Amino acid sequence: MKRIILRVVIIYLAFNLVLAALFISAGGLQMLASPELPEYQLPSSLSSDVSYLRELVLKNEADITPEQKEKFNRIIDSAENIATVDDLTLVASKALAVFDNAHTTVLAPKMYRLPVRFHWTSDALVIVKSRPEHSHLIGHRVLYLGDKSPEEMLSRMPGLVGGGTPNWRRYRSEYFYSAPSALKILGAAVDGQRVQISTIGPDGNKQVIMLKADAELMPGDPFWDFLDAFPDNTSFDTEGWTSLLHKDQRLPLYLQETEKLHLLRKIPEHKAIYVRMNASFSDKFDEIDDLERRALEAISQSQAKNIVVDFRHNRGGDYTKVLPLVKALSGVVENDGQIYLIVGPNTFSAGIIASSQFKRYTPDQLVVVGSEIGDKLRFKAEGFYPTLPHSKIQLYLTKGWTDLIDGCGWLDNCWPPNKVLLKKIGSLEIDIPVENTWESYRTGTDRVLGAVLNDIEHKHSK
Numbered sequence: 001m002k003r004i005i006l007r008v009v010i011i012y013l014a015f016n017l018v019l020a021a022l023f024i025s026a027g028g029l030q031m032l033a034s035p036e037l038p039e040y041q042l043p044s045s046l047s048s049d050v051s052y053l054r055e056l057v058l059k060n061e062a063d064i065t066p067e068q069k070e071k072f073n074r075i076i077d078s079a080e081n082i083a084t085v086d087d088l089t090l091v092a093s094k095a096l097a098v099f100d101n102a103h104t105t106v107l108a109p110k111m112y113r114l115p116v117r118f119h120w121t122s123d124a125l126v127i128v129k130s131r132p133e134h135s136h137l138i139g140h141r142v143l144y145l146g147d148k149s150p151e152e153m154l155s156r157m158p159g160l161v162g163g164g165t166p167n168w169r170r171y172r173s174e175y176f177y178s179a180p181s182a183l184k185i186l187g188a189a190v191d192g193q194r195v196q197i198s199t200i201g202p203d204g205n206k207q208v209i210m211l212k213a214d215a216e217l218m219p220g221d222p223f224w225d226f227l228d229a230f231p232d233n234t235s236f237d238t239e240g241w242t243s244l245l246h247k248d249q250r251l252p253l254y255l256q257e258t259e260k261l262h263l264l265r266k267i268p269e270h271k272a273i274y275v276r277m278n279a280s281f282s283d284k285f286d287e288i289d290d291l292e293r294r295a296l297e298a299i300s301q302s303q304a305k306n307i308v309v310d311f312r313h314n315r316g317g318d319y320t321k322v323l324p325l326v327k328a329l330s331g332v333v334e335n336d337g338q339i340y341l342i343v344g345p346n347t348f349s350a351g352i353i354a355s356s357q358f359k360r361y362t363p364d365q366l367v368v369v370g371s372e373i374g375d376k377l378r379f380k381a382e383g384f385y386p387t388l389p390h391s392k393i394q395l396y397l398t399k400g401w402t403d404l405i406d407g408c409g410w411l412d413n414c415w416p417p418n419k420v421l422l423k424k425i426g427s428l429e430i431d432i433p434v435e436n437t438w439e440s441y442r443t444g445t446d447r448v449l450g451a452v453l454n455d456i457e458h459k460h461s462k
């Protein structure tokens with residue numbers, strides 16, 4: 001009996017040693033590693049934050065090249081005499097941009113911002129929200145910020161936003177264009193905290209107005225700033241502001257009930273259902289498991305042949321929570337049906353991963369609609385969220401890779417779960433390129449979903 005027990009113990013220990021070896025060989029230790037927090041230099045000050053920023057990033061940001069380290073240090077060295085938190089936000093943005101990774105960023109910036117908010121459509125930078133005293137500008141297209149057009153300043157955005165796609169940097173410009181100090185770096189004429197803005201309204205009337213930044217520092221979030229374009233949105237300290245779009249007007253599906261991350265609708269006239277996910281996690285209204293159940297019920301009850309998945313604002317989260325939904329929807333689409341996947345610049349992080357796996361499961365029935373996604377298919381994420389002690393500016397530093405192009409090898413530096421759960425897809429091309437325009441956004445018309453429904457009608461008529 002003792003021999004049997006001893007043999008069982010030996011087998012058990014050997015089995016666990018094998019598991020441990022596999023875990024370590026797959027890079028599992030990076031999942032257990034804690035961030036290295038440097039000692040903070042007192043007294044607390046902006047200068048102390050700069051020193052802390054340098055040590056924090058160099059100790060924790062993974063896979064920094066010698067060239068990147070040199071550029072990073074050069075930017076930090078030039079920031080010894082910064083005077084405001086706004087200055088520090090810019091320094092941190094420029095310093096993190098050298099790592100050419102969209103996730104490595106200032107997560108909670110604080111800047112002096114103009115009393116208007118912007119949103120890019122395919123053909124215009126539009127003022128979508130303002131303080132009440134500037135509501136006459138809402139709906140206008142911006143022609144010039146200072147002496148520069150929004151389009152010509154985009155070429156300088158890589159200096160503030162590292163990595164991502166051109167579509168991502170264009171989207172991120174919406175934030176930086178609202179900050180006079182950032183506009184100055186981007187080449188625009190700025191008078192202290194004042195910027196002359198030239199606009200044109202839908203009626204063709206032009207206006208030139210000098211706007212002054214708010215006296216208080218205003219927040220933002222690179223992964224959520226798109227909320228400014230949603231109807232009656234009050235994110236980022238904009239309570240009491242006036243919006244272009246309103247919840248009580250006729251709105252397209254992607255702008256309906258935007259207080260909810262997820263939306264499910266039947267489109268019976270096109271034998272389709274519509275599933276919107278604005279993040280890869282649950283919210284207080286809906287668990288992802290419940291969304292999956294209701295979507296499958298809707299498909300069964302309506303005998304839908306086509307599934308429209310709207311990920312254009314899926315800013316990410318936890319892809320492991322969404323993969324079961326992706327697999328379930330892919331498994332029920334009929335042979336003569338399609339999955340229409342809507343993507344765009346705010347399809348990001350876990351949203352990109354979930355999008356990619358639709359191609360894995362339904363490569364022959366997937367139609368990708370919209371515009372270029374926000375990041376490359378090989379990107380670094382899985383980091384942590386340190387805060388600079390004095391200014392309270394929060395960063396996002398990263399350590400684990402995702403590779404959806406060539407896939408993750410067992411011994412490479414990918415985040416370990418990705419090696420088991422994900423499959424490479426090579427590319428994610430747009431099959432039906434379409435975006436909303438200045439006019440369609442203003443009038444509550446969704447050209448993107450319209451293109452999907454037109455394609456369904458065209459295929460049905462054959």
